[in-house]
Amino acid sequence: MTRKLALLVGLVTLAFGLSLIAGKAWVPPSAWFSPDPRFAIIVELRLPRAILGLAIGAVLGLSGAVLQGYLRNPLADPAVVGVSSSAALGAVAAIVLGIAANPLILFACAMGAAAGSMALLAALTWRSPNPVQFILAGTVLASLAGALTAFLISVAPNPYAVAEVIDWLMGALTDRSLDDVRTALPFMGLGTILLFLTGPSLNALTLGEEAARSLGVRLGRLQALVVLGTGLTIGASVAVTGVVGFVGLVVPHLLRPFFGHRPSALLLPSALGGAALVLTADSLCRLAPGAGEVRLGVAMALIGAPFFLTLLLKGRAAWS
Amino acid sequence: MELTIQGVDVTLSGRRVLNDVSATLRPGRVTAILGPNGAGKSTLIKAAAALIAPTQGVIRLGDRSVTALDPRERARTIGYLPQDASVHWNVAAAEIVALGRAPHRNPFAGPSQHDRDAVTTAMAATETTHLAGRPVNQLSGGERARVLLARVLAGEPDWLLADEPLASLDPAHQLDILDRLQQVARGGAGVAIVLHDLLHAGRVADDVLLLKNGRVLASGEAGVVLTPENLRAAFEIEVSVERDGQGRLLCVPIGRSA
Numbered sequence: 001m002t003r004k005l006a007l008l009v010g011l012v013t014l015a016f017g018l019s020l021i022a023g024k025a026w027v028p029p030s031a032w033f034s035p036d037p038r039f040a041i042i043v044e045l046r047l048p049r050a051i052l053g054l055a056i057g058a059v060l061g062l063s064g065a066v067l068q069g070y071l072r073n074p075l076a077d078p079a080v081v082g083v084s085s086s087a088a089l090g091a092v093a094a095i096v097l098g099i100a101a102n103p104l105i106l107f108a109c110a111m112g113a114a115a116g117s118m119a120l121l122a123a124l125t126w127r128s129p130n131p132v133q134f135i136l137a138g139t140v141l142a143s144l145a146g147a148l149t150a151f152l153i154s155v156a157p158n159p160y161a162v163a164e165v166i167d168w169l170m171g172a173l174t175d176r177s178l179d180d181v182r183t184a185l186p187f188m189g190l191g192t193i194l195l196f197l198t199g200p201s202l203n204a205l206t207l208g209e210e211a212a213r214s215l216g217v218r219l220g221r222l223q224a225l226v227v228l229g230t231g232l233t234i235g236a237s238v239a240v241t242g243v244v245g246f247v248g249l250v251v252p253h254l255l256r257p258f259f260g261h262r263p264s265a266l267l268l269p270s271a272l273g274g275a276a277l278v279l280t281a282d283s284l285c286r287l288a289p290g291a292g293e294v295r296l297g298v299a300m301a302l303i304g305a306p307f308f309l310t311l312l313l314k315g316r317a318a319w320s
Numbered sequence: 321m322e323l324t325i326q327g328v329d330v331t332l333s334g335r336r337v338l339n340d341v342s343a344t345l346r347p348g349r350v351t352a353i354l355g356p357n358g359a360g361k362s363t364l365i366k367a368a369a370a371l372i373a374p375t376q377g378v379i380r381l382g383d384r385s386v387t388a389l390d391p392r393e394r395a396r397t398i399g400y401l402p403q404d405a406s407v408h409w410n411v412a413a414a415e416i417v418a419l420g421r422a423p424h425r426n427p428f429a430g431p432s433q434h435d436r437d438a439v440t441t442a443m444a445a446t447e448t449t450h451l452a453g454r455p456v457n458q459l460s461g462g463e464r465a466r467v468l469l470a471r472v473l474a475g476e477p478d479w480l481l482a483d484e485p486l487a488s489l490d491p492a493h494q495l496d497i498l499d500r501l502q503q504v505a506r507g508g509a510g511v512a513i514v515l516h517d518l519l520h521a522g523r524v525a526d527d528v529l530l531l532k533n534g535r536v537l538a539s540g541e542a543g544v545v546l547t548p549e550n551l552r553a554a555f556e557i558e559v560s561v562e563r564d565g566q567g568r569l570l571c572v573p574i575g576r577s578a
Binding site for chain 2: 069072199200203204205206207208210211213214215216217218260261262263
């Protein structure tokens with residue numbers, strides 16, 4: 001177990017290094033220590049991007065593992081809670097209203113919308129905190145936020161706003177500064193702590209809700225941790241990068257054969273695996289041929305969907 | 321500590337499932353909860369485990385209401401084995417049993433030596449030691465049922481509440497589990513089990529709580545409650561009640577009442 005974890009840490013380190021080096025302009029590690037004009041590329045562009053890639057990948061993987069454990073469903077991912085769609089709605093509203101020039105306002109709008117949807121989710125599921133209720137409420141919130149986003153796009157004042165919205169919705173780590181890092185990391189850090197606290201209760205839930213309650217698990221408290229933790233981490237991640245899918249779904253799946261099915265044993269590996277995956281994917285995005293860059297969200301879906309499909313077809317027996 | 325059920329009503333989605341149920345379950349004894357389908361047996365045992373709150377009345381452990389206990393403290397005192405034997409992730413049998421220690425452990429520290437010993441003892445008692453490393457999905461229904469029972473035993477509760485623990489077991493393991501539950505009771509713990517098989521009830525029960533339509537039909541020592549008259553009233557069947565060579569009750573259903 002420790003060796004497998006060490007291997008994952010190694011992978012994350014490699015991916016982080018690659019993210020600093022790789023791009024349209026390659027910056028070899030030697031440039032980091034000597035006076036070299038390319039040093040600015042590292043600090044101003046690549047470093048914030050790598051840190052965000054690491055953080056976003058980690059919280060996507062972690063929240064995916066937590067939600068799969070909470071809902072006892074290997075197909076769950078952060079999108080089912082409706083937080084990503086709601087945060088996206090908030091950001092889109094800021095863009096369409098033309099107040100998004102200040103990144104802090106965009107961030108606040110996205111987090112505000114995420115918080116609003118969490119409050120709604122909590123209100124909808126408060127009286128009977130059970131997974132079925134939770135997934136239904138989350139799905140409804142996600143579709144509502146999706147519909148409102150589409151509505152905002154259709155009433156956007158000009159085609160530039162629409163282009164900006166669509167560009168943003170696809171999810172990317174380009175042009176992020178250390179300011180973005182400073183804004184997002186506290187939320188992600190706090191949410192990460194809350195998500196890690198769910199581990200023991202998730203294990204007990206393996207036996208079903210009644211057995212878990214008889215083992216002393218407070219389902220209401222657990223749900224509050226899941227909602228808050230997901231809201232803070234995913235809200236902040238969507239607020240700085242847009243919507244990046246598939247990580248939360250695929251990563252716990254990939255790691256289950258190596259770390260076992262026990263929900264708490266998957267949390268740390270999923271965070272590490274998510275970070276490695278997003279960092280690598282983002283580096284590949286930069287290396288794609290052509291003048292522009294492939295969007296991270298698009299790349300994740302393009303790599304993720306067929307990959308996941310193959311896994312499902314080949315190894316169904318291994319998971320069920 | 322006695323488990324005292326006092327005037328308990330439970331209403332579930334508008335239906336009154338338990339109606340003024342009162343009984344005293346004593347530690348050191350096996351209490352069988354019997355009754356036809358829909359009598360409220362599972363509901364009563366869930367209420368005793370504080371998984372369902374009574375709409376009226378109270379269930380006390382000693383002098384404290386079970387619903388007022390801190391959940392973790394309650395979990396250390398009352399072990400509950402649900403009827404539903406599903407396990408949602410394919411984890412190893414030993415990990416399932418170790419979950420029984422959850423209310424005793426600091427959730428973010430490793431298991432203590434006592435935690436490990438309790439798991440080992442519980443697995444030995446249910447003859448599941450050899451299954452320790454096997455993923456749950458590779459266990460037969462009976463093996464899984466024994467692993468889940470071991471999970472409850474590992475918690476070393478003062479009260480063990482089991483909802484039909486024998487449902488998927490073969491006859492040999494049914495007898496083993498009954499003997500095991502009896503030993504747990506002889507060790508001083510309270511054991512209350514929902515049973516369907518009258519032969520099992522007669523064999524294992526010290527006390528019997530007979531329910532019908534959410535009401536107590538009879539309760540008390542097995543020899544007093546398990547009479548042809550009571551069983552006819554509860555199940556609408558004719559039962560021959562005798563004693564076997566060791567003085568145990570033999571309740572053999574003969575046929576439906578006319």
